Amino acid sequence: MGVSMQFQILAGEPCLDFVNTLDNRATPGHETELLENYSALTEWAAQAGLISVRQRRALLGLANSHPEQAQLVLRSAIKLRECLYRAFLRIVSDQSPAPADLALLGAYVASSYSHLRVLPADGIFRLDWSAPAQRLDSVLWPVVKSAGELLTSEDLERVRQCDVNTCRWFFVDRSKNHSRRWCDMKVCGNRVKARKFYGRSRKQASSRGQSRSEA
Ligand SMILES: [Zn+2]
Known part of the structure; x- marks a missing residue:
């Protein structure tokens, strides 16, 4: 499982916390990759409340028997994260994301949402993921959902970057008077x-x- 690390979950939206997992972006050449391997990716997802501890354990077991596939999922995760970074960077400066990034995100949305199901839950129903513990990439599905929902919500106007020049982490400003300046x-x-x-x-x-x- 490797050494577990403590992630900072503070953005108010999983997709933005995800973008923040490449630290020190504002200092070119000193970027710090917090998602070093598949285990770190699942640790982050668990701390962000996107997967349960039980689900994480199942995914790590799966990754153990399919290490190359886990590596591909990690690469796909980084690709998604950088796509989201570029998109939100443009959004905070009142620009539209590049069409290529919207298309890429669209591809992630299509594949992630194909795993959504209507499942019975105590006499009613819930919309949830189908068999997430059996798919290594299931860790990305709720991140993609978060990005799709944020991009199509009024909260999009509240996406900010931390005021500290060496930080610049993303977050949603849900403070009462919209005055949050720091991550x-x-x-x-x-x-x-x-x-x-x-x-x-x-x-x-x-x-x-x-x-x-x-x-
Ligand atoms: Zn900050």
């Missing part, structure tokens, strides 16, 4: 506040120095 207050918000505080106290110190010399 995470604890991480990036405090970093900016600390910088502002030190900047201000330096300014105050220098203006005090000035008035003293004037006097």
Whole structure:
């Protein structure tokens, strides 16, 4: 299973948390791949609440007996992620995604949604995935669904990138007055506040120095 890692799930939409799994995008040459292997991909999906622990265990068992196929799914996952990155990057700057990226996403939607079924659930029905534990790529289906739903919802206008230049993680701003600026207050918000505080106290110190010399 490898060493389990802790992912930051904070974007408010799985597809954006997924985009954030290539860290340090804003510093070319220093990008950090958080999805190093199929196991990491399933770990992320479990932490994002997209698959159950039980489902993850089944997928890892499947990946163990089909390592090459698992590698292909990982490659497909990265391809999807970069497609979403390019699309959302254009959206946050009020541009339409490139037609090629919409077409690629469309292909992922078609193959993912082909696994949706209407299943009985306690006398009523639910829309759910068919046999996800038996398909290595099932880990991507809910990511694709999330992307399709976000792109067609009013929340699309609320997609933002973190204000911190070295971060630039994506998230949906669902704050009451639409004023969320950071991916995470604890991480990036405090970093900016600390910088502002030190900047201000330096300014105050220098203006005090000035008035003293004037006097
Ligand atoms: Zn941030």
